[in-house]
Amino acid sequence: MIEIQNLSKIYKTKNGEVNGVDNVTLSVEKGEIYGIVGYSGAGKSSLLRCINLLERPTSGHLTVDGVDLTVLRGEPLRLARLKIGMIFQHFYLISQKTVYENIAFALKAAKVPAKERIDRVEKLLEMVGLSDKRDVYPSQLSGGQKQRVAIARALANNPKVLLCDEATSALDPTTTKSILNLLKKINQELKITIVLITHEMNVVKEICNRMAIMQEGRVVEEGAVYNIFASPKTELAKEFIASVVSYDIPETIANSCEGPLVKVTFRGKVAGEGVISDTLQQYQVKGNFLHGSIEYIQDLPLGIFVMELKGAKEEIKQALKYIEERDAQVEVLRDGV
Known part of the structure; x- marks a missing residue:
């Protein structure tokens, strides 16, 4: 579903060039939940934003569902992006619009006819468990409910890929679990491929099939989540796992x-x-x-x-x-x- 080949993203700063993403190659299979883990500054958010070309890579290729996005411009790129939904840590809902209007906004932007918009939003509200919040405003919602609205909005145009940028970092543990359960439900029922970045190994352990660990813009370890937990190869992987499962003896x-x-x-x-x-x-x-x-x-x-x-x-x-x-x-x- 997603093929990343020798991808690099270089940022120009006052102090010179910085490699946000450094020659990354990895693949995400159709229908899986793939985790990208790393500390702040590791390059995971930059990599995620390259997948839908919110950040255009400096070099390398990125193929989503058979289409090389790095060669697209203008209208073809806009249409390709409709098949890639994205949710963020801080929700980014429009405060002056109701829950219904926030979700419908994505459909209106994609020029979906009004009647289709109504039917689609109602189905999405039911899927994320917010049918009773249809006409309320974001300020009246809890953090978990706001994220559910953001997920519904990301799903509005029937994407094949859902990108999650620290989607649970602003939530408490109980709400985090409910959002992860919702993402698993979406993955299983809609067969959507999910790429999730986080610094929390509990999130990866709970939901992901495979994962990559990033450091200084590079992927330093990659594989099935179970295999990495069972036999980590790098000190960084061991450090992350120790944050979840510690066997240190006094x-x-x-x-x-x-x-x-x-x-x-x-x-x-x-x-x-x-x-x-x-x-x-x-x-x-x-x-x-x-x-x-x-x-x-x-x-x-x-x-x-x-x-x-x-x-x-x-x-x-x-x-x-x-x-x-x-x-x-x-x-x-x-x-x-």
């Missing part, structure tokens, strides 16, 4: 352990099986659990446990080999003292 506890400290990661259905208990029964090894839980990412379990092992070195070695043979990932955090 130094005083770690220093009191005599045996080696190991981290065991179980993927998929094996996460719910008793591999560790089986291991401790089969080998002359005792396990002291220090931390652990099973996370669910896109409904798939991911089990991560940190424990101290006590026993003869050869027995511990054989026990860890047994665990690895059952499709678990073992990382020795510290050898025994």
